[in-house]
Amino acid sequence: MSGFLLNRLSQSIVLLVIVSIIGFTVLNLMPGGPLAQFGLDPGMTQKDVERLAEQLGLNRPLWIQYLDWAWRLIQGDWGHSFRDGSSVLTVIGRHLSATLLLMGTSTALAIAIGSWIGIRGATHRYSLFDYCATVGAMVALSVPTFWFGLIGIYIFTLKLGWVPAGNMYTIGDGSVLDYLHHLILPSLVLSLVHVAIWSRYMRTATLDALSQDFIKTARAKGLSERRILLKHVVGNALLPMITLAGMQLPSILTGALVTETVFTWPGMGRLFLDSLGYSDYPVVMGLLIFSAILVVLGNLIADIVIATVDPRIRLA
Amino acid sequence: MASGIQPVTPADVALSVRDLTVSLPEGMERAYAVENISFDLKRGQILCIIGESGSGKSVTANAIMGLLPKVIRVSSGEIHLDGINIVGLSPDKLRSLRGRVVSMIFQDPLSALNPLMTVGAQIEEVMAAHAVGTPKSRRSRAIDLLNEVGLPDPQLMYHQYPFRLSGGQRQRVMIAMALALEPAILIADEPTTALDVTTQAQILQLIRDIQRRKGMSVMFITHDFGVVAEIADYVVVMEKGHCVEQGSAERVLKSPSHLYTRRLIAAVPHLTGKDRVPLQAADRASILKVECLAKTYRSGSALFGKRRIVPAVNGVTFDLTSGRTLGVVGESGSGKSSLGRLLIKLMACDSGSILFEGRDIAGLSEAEFRSLRPKIQMIFQDPFASLNPRSTVGHILTVGPVAHGMPYSEACERARELLSHVGLDSGAFDRFPHEFSGGQRQRIGIARALMFKPKLLIADEAVSALDVSIQAQILKLLDQIQRETGVSMIFITHDLRVASQICDEIAVMHRGQIVERGPPSQIFLDPKSSYTRELVAAIPGEQAGSMLEHAANP
Numbered sequence: 026m027s028g029f030l031l032n033r034l035s036q037s038i039v040l041l042v043i044v045s046i047i048g049f050t051v052l053n054l055m056p057g058g059p060l061a062q063f064g065l066d067p068g069m070t071q072k073d074v075e076r077l078a079e080q081l082g083l084n085r086p087l088w089i090q091y092l093d094w095a096w097r098l099i100q101g102d103w104g105h106s107f108r109d110g111s112s113v114l115t116v117i118g119r120h121l122s123a124t125l126l127l128m129g130t131s132t133a134l135a136i137a138i139g140s141w142i143g144i145r146g147a148t149h150r151y152s153l154f155d156y157c158a159t160v161g162a163m164v165a166l167s168v169p170t171f172w173f174g175l176i177g178i179y180i181f182t183l184k185l186g187w188v189p190a191g192n193m194y195t196i197g198d199g200s201v202l203d204y205l206h207h208l209i210l211p212s213l214v215l216s217l218v219h220v221a222i223w224s225r226y227m228r229t230a231t232l233d234a235l236s237q238d239f240i241k242t243a244r245a246k247g248l249s250e251r252r253i254l255l256k257h258v259v260g261n262a263l264l265p266m267i268t269l270a271g272m273q274l275p276s277i278l279t280g281a282l283v284t285e286t287v288f289t290w291p292g293m294g295r296l297f298l299d300s301l302g303y304s305d306y307p308v309v310m311g312l313l314i315f316s317a318i319l320v321v322l323g324n325l326i327a328d329i330v331i332a333t334v335d336p337r338i339r340l341a
Numbered sequence: 342m343a344s345g346i347q348p349v350t351p352a353d354v355a356l357s358v359r360d361l362t363v364s365l366p367e368g369m370e371r372a373y374a375v376e377n378i379s380f381d382l383k384r385g386q387i388l389c390i391i392g393e394s395g396s397g398k399s400v401t402a403n404a405i406m407g408l409l410p411k412v413i414r415v416s417s418g419e420i421h422l423d424g425i426n427i428v429g430l431s432p433d434k435l436r437s438l439r440g441r442v443v444s445m446i447f448q449d450p451l452s453a454l455n456p457l458m459t460v461g462a463q464i465e466e467v468m469a470a471h472a473v474g475t476p477k478s479r480r481s482r483a484i485d486l487l488n489e490v491g492l493p494d495p496q497l498m499y500h501q502y503p504f505r506l507s508g509g510q511r512q513r514v515m516i517a518m519a520l521a522l523e524p525a526i527l528i529a530d531e532p533t534t535a536l537d538v539t540t541q542a543q544i545l546q547l548i549r550d551i552q553r554r555k556g557m558s559v560m561f562i563t564h565d566f567g568v569v570a571e572i573a574d575y576v577v578v579m580e581k582g583h584c585v586e587q588g589s590a591e592r593v594l595k596s597p598s599h600l601y602t603r604r605l606i607a608a609v610p611h612l613t614g615k616d617r618v619p620l621q622a623a624d625r626a627s628i629l630k631v632e633c634l635a636k637t638y639r640s641g642s643a644l645f646g647k648r649r650i651v652p653a654v655n656g657v658t659f660d661l662t663s664g665r666t667l668g669v670v671g672e673s674g675s676g677k678s679s680l681g682r683l684l685i686k687l688m689a690c691d692s693g694s695i696l697f698e699g700r701d702i703a704g705l706s707e708a709e710f711r712s713l714r715p716k717i718q719m720i721f722q723d724p725f726a727s728l729n730p731r732s733t734v735g736h737i738l739t740v741g742p743v744a745h746g747m748p749y750s751e752a753c754e755r756a757r758e759l760l761s762h763v764g765l766d767s768g769a770f771d772r773f774p775h776e777f778s779g780g781q782r783q784r785i786g787i788a789r790a791l792m793f794k795p796k797l798l799i800a801d802e803a804v805s806a807l808d809v810s811i812q813a814q815i816l817k818l819l820d821q822i823q824r825e826t827g828v829s830m831i832f833i834t835h836d837l838r839v840a841s842q843i844c845d846e847i848a849v850m851h852r853g854q855i856v857e858r859g860p861p862s863q864i865f866l867d868p869k870s871s872y873t874r875e876l877v878a879a880i881p882g883e884q885a886g887s888m889l890e891h892a893a894n895p
Contacts, residue, residue, distance in 0.1 A: 238452035244408055245447075246467045246518065247440030256466075260457050336502035337456055 033328070037321040041314070042095075048313040049091050052306055059083065059107060059304040081107075098314065104307035108300075113311035116296065123193055124280035124292035126204070131212040132277055135219030136270070142220065143227025144262070147235060148254065158224060165221035173214045174287035181210055191289035211288040215281055219273075226269055227262065234261040264335060271327025275319035279312070354421075355526050355558035356382035356405065356443075361418035363400055363409065371582065374400040374413060378584040380577045382526065387552060387559045389569045389590070391605070392579035393808035394779075398562045401579075402528050405560070406445055407435035423525050440467045444519035448531040450511035454503035460487070460514050461499035467521040486517040491547060508673075509540035516547065520555075527552070528560045533568065537672040537835065542879035545571050564808065566609045567838070567882030570594055578602045608813040610838035612865045612880065617666075617845055627696075628796060628829045629661040629684075634693035634703070636676075636683055653679040654690070655853035661797075666823065666830040668844030668861075670837055670876070676853040677833045681801045684831065685719050686710055698796070715745055715793035722802035724782035728774040734760070734785055735770040742792050752792070759788040763818060780811035787818065791826070801833045816842050837880055841865060849873045 103113035146155040182190040280294030300308040363374040375397035447453045464483040487495035490513040533541040573590040586599040636654040671677040695703040721727035738756035763784040804812040841861040857870040
């Protein structure tokens with residue numbers, strides 16, 4: 026196990042280096058560079074821009090800039106935002122909790138509802154329920170999220186007036202109830218597509234488990250269908266799902282671009298979009314590395330969980 | 342049926358099947374899985390149901406367990422379990438019978454146990470499902486059961502997960518589970534088919550011992566008359582959903598009355614003790630000379646963690662005379678399939694030499710070896726998986742030779758010729774593999790190998806997946822082909838009986854090494870190594886004075 030972990034860790038570091046190099050290069054390939062926006066500012070002369078570039082170290086060759094950035098990163102200095110000068114980690118920290126709240130809720134909802142739909146669809150295969158679930162998942166997967174978001178706002182905010190149209194809390198209120206009130210619509214909209222994905226995978230995994238010989242053994246032992254489902258089917262069906270859950274982990278913390286924008290949710294997705302708009306390269310790079318680390322971690326955690334749950338891997 | 346005149350099952354009958362008909366959904370190749378079958382399983386007896394694939398024997402077992410899939414249902418007839426007619430019984434009542442009155446063990450012990458639960462928990466589950474005992478009493482009963490089925494260290498075994506156990510051990514766990522509530526009837530659906538021959542002998546012994554000790558009634562499903570001769574008191578022969586013959590084991594084996602039974606018994610390969618008359622080839626040259634061939638499997642990372650090192654083939658030396666057949670016999674894990682893969686260079690060996698027609702091919706690179714490839718061809722075990730389902734038979738046959746430079750028209754001509762040669766009509770050329778039965782597909786596989794006019798054929802368990810009657814036909818075909826073309830053959834198999842049919846010489850492999858080599862008569866009648874003796878003794882139905890032997894040599 027420890028050998029396996031060491032192996033994976035060394036692979037991950039190589040991966041992170043490659044991702045950061047590609048990210049850094051692509052970002053700096055964009056025409057204009059971070060200071061282009063000042064070119065049109067009448068209050069700034071060419072000299073001012075050059076001095077700014079000198080100050081920020083942007084006039085050095087790209088590879089030196091990268092090495093400098095990477096060396097600082099290793100020491101824990103993720104750089105400073107061009108926009109307000111606060112450190113990148115602080116900026117990320119400010120937006121993390123909002124995303125965590127939204128994505129955590131919607132992912133938990135998606136896994137719970139999606140698992141239930143998937144298992145029920147498999148045990149009642151080709152029933153009306155299964156048919157509706159299949160069609161529903163197709164619709165949820167093919168219709169873009171922002172459309173669901175806008176329709177949700179139209180019906181539940183404009184027509185019915187049940188929930189607010191956006192933001193995370195009402196300024197001046199900020200109670201738990203107020204947060205929940207704001208959370209309902211975006212988390213439901215966001216979980217729609219995840220329910221669709223999760224239920225399809227869960228249905229397949231359950232069907233797979235149901236067709237195994239040991240299910241027949243369980244029936245031959247005289248177990249009730251309920252016990253067979255809970256003790257023999259679900260456990261085996263969830264095994265392949267752990268990997269899927271591991272792949273979901275990064276998105277819980279990196280947020281959802283579209284949904285956060287539609288609902289003006291102050292999360293990581295919005296931060297990324299805004300930083301890109303402002304050519305705030307240190308923050309964009311910070312977010313890139315942050316999500317790369319999460320992808321690596323998510324997969325690693327999934328592997329560890331599988332190894333803990335599955336005795337075949339645990340002891341092998 | 343009016344009450345009162347309902348036939349009462351005699352007290353000495355544990356299971357009675359009366360006029361059972363199970364219908365299949367529309368669109369299947371026949372309307373009924375089984376039709377009008379009747380038989381009785383007497384208390385304290387072993388009833389063998391024998392038949393080839395598609396005979397309806399497993400459907401019968403599942404009907405008795407109340408485990409038929411929804412689309413397949415009993416359309417008429419009765420099944421009396423311990424006096425209760427279970428046809429039409431509610432699912433709950435059926436469930437309460439399963440595991441308590443009748444229990445079942447399956448063919449493949451590798452997949453029949455839940456990989457995520459310990460052995461002990463799976464045994465206790467039967468008792469818990471029928472609300473028998475307390476957690477503590479169930480636990481001690483589970484350990485007793487593990488002891489009873491002869492598993493070493495039951496206390497430790499109780500906490501093991503199935504993947505840690507060998508196939509034979511897992512089947513013992515299955516038996517322990519089936520015995521937990523001392524059912525009146527045990528149904529065993531091909532319980533030894535997936536096991537090695539020595540393990541099979543042990544499991545058969547165990548089932549017979551337990552059956553005698555407990556006075557249990559056993560319904561044993563098999564396709565192997567050797568197993569029937571070992572274990573049966575009473576035999577039911579099934580063919581295509583019908584019961585064609587039944588009677589005491591002695592009667593059916595010694596004087597089978599139905600044509601199908603006679604054919605089945607005749608098809609069972611035997612240790613004849615006579616050697617094959619070898620082909621009279623002009624040159625007695627050696628075509629293949631293998632010296633000190635070795636291959637070791639290494640897994641795990643070299644940098645981190647432990648490495649697993651398994652010597653699969655360990656210093657194997659033999660030679661093969663042109664036009665002869667060498668049988669390589671061994672149990673699973675003996676290295677026989679690895680040896681086959683080394684010879685055809687599907688993987689590289691670690692050391693040793695393979696002299697093919699005097700040239701060492703062991704060290705050749707793939708590019709250098711390519712021109713020799715047509716000369717060494719392989720016939721695979723699984724006729725279902727080894728043919729591409731999306732290619733026509735014609736394409737499957739011609740693609741290889743065309744790649745090696747044969748003009749397409751010539752390849753087509755040869756393919757049609759070979760198809761009729763292996764006993765298929767020429768219309769097969771444009772059809773797809775799924776339109777053929779298992780035996781026919783294996784014929785296609787043989788034709789494919791012959792397309793190259795090979796000098797050496799390597800058949801890896803080429804008849805293991807086939808029914809006995811088909812097996813006999815394919816063996817005959819291979820024999821005929823060798824006599825016509827003078828091709829040399831290496832026949833890899835786990836079945837000594839099959840090897841004795843077709844081989845001029847047999848090499849017995851054990852743990853990567855050849856422990857004994859000789860003509861079949863010597864291997865079977867006068868084995869030199871103790872391992873060979875063990876293997877020969879484990880063959881079902883071959884003991885001196887066995888009923889089957891009488892049947893075969895009247």
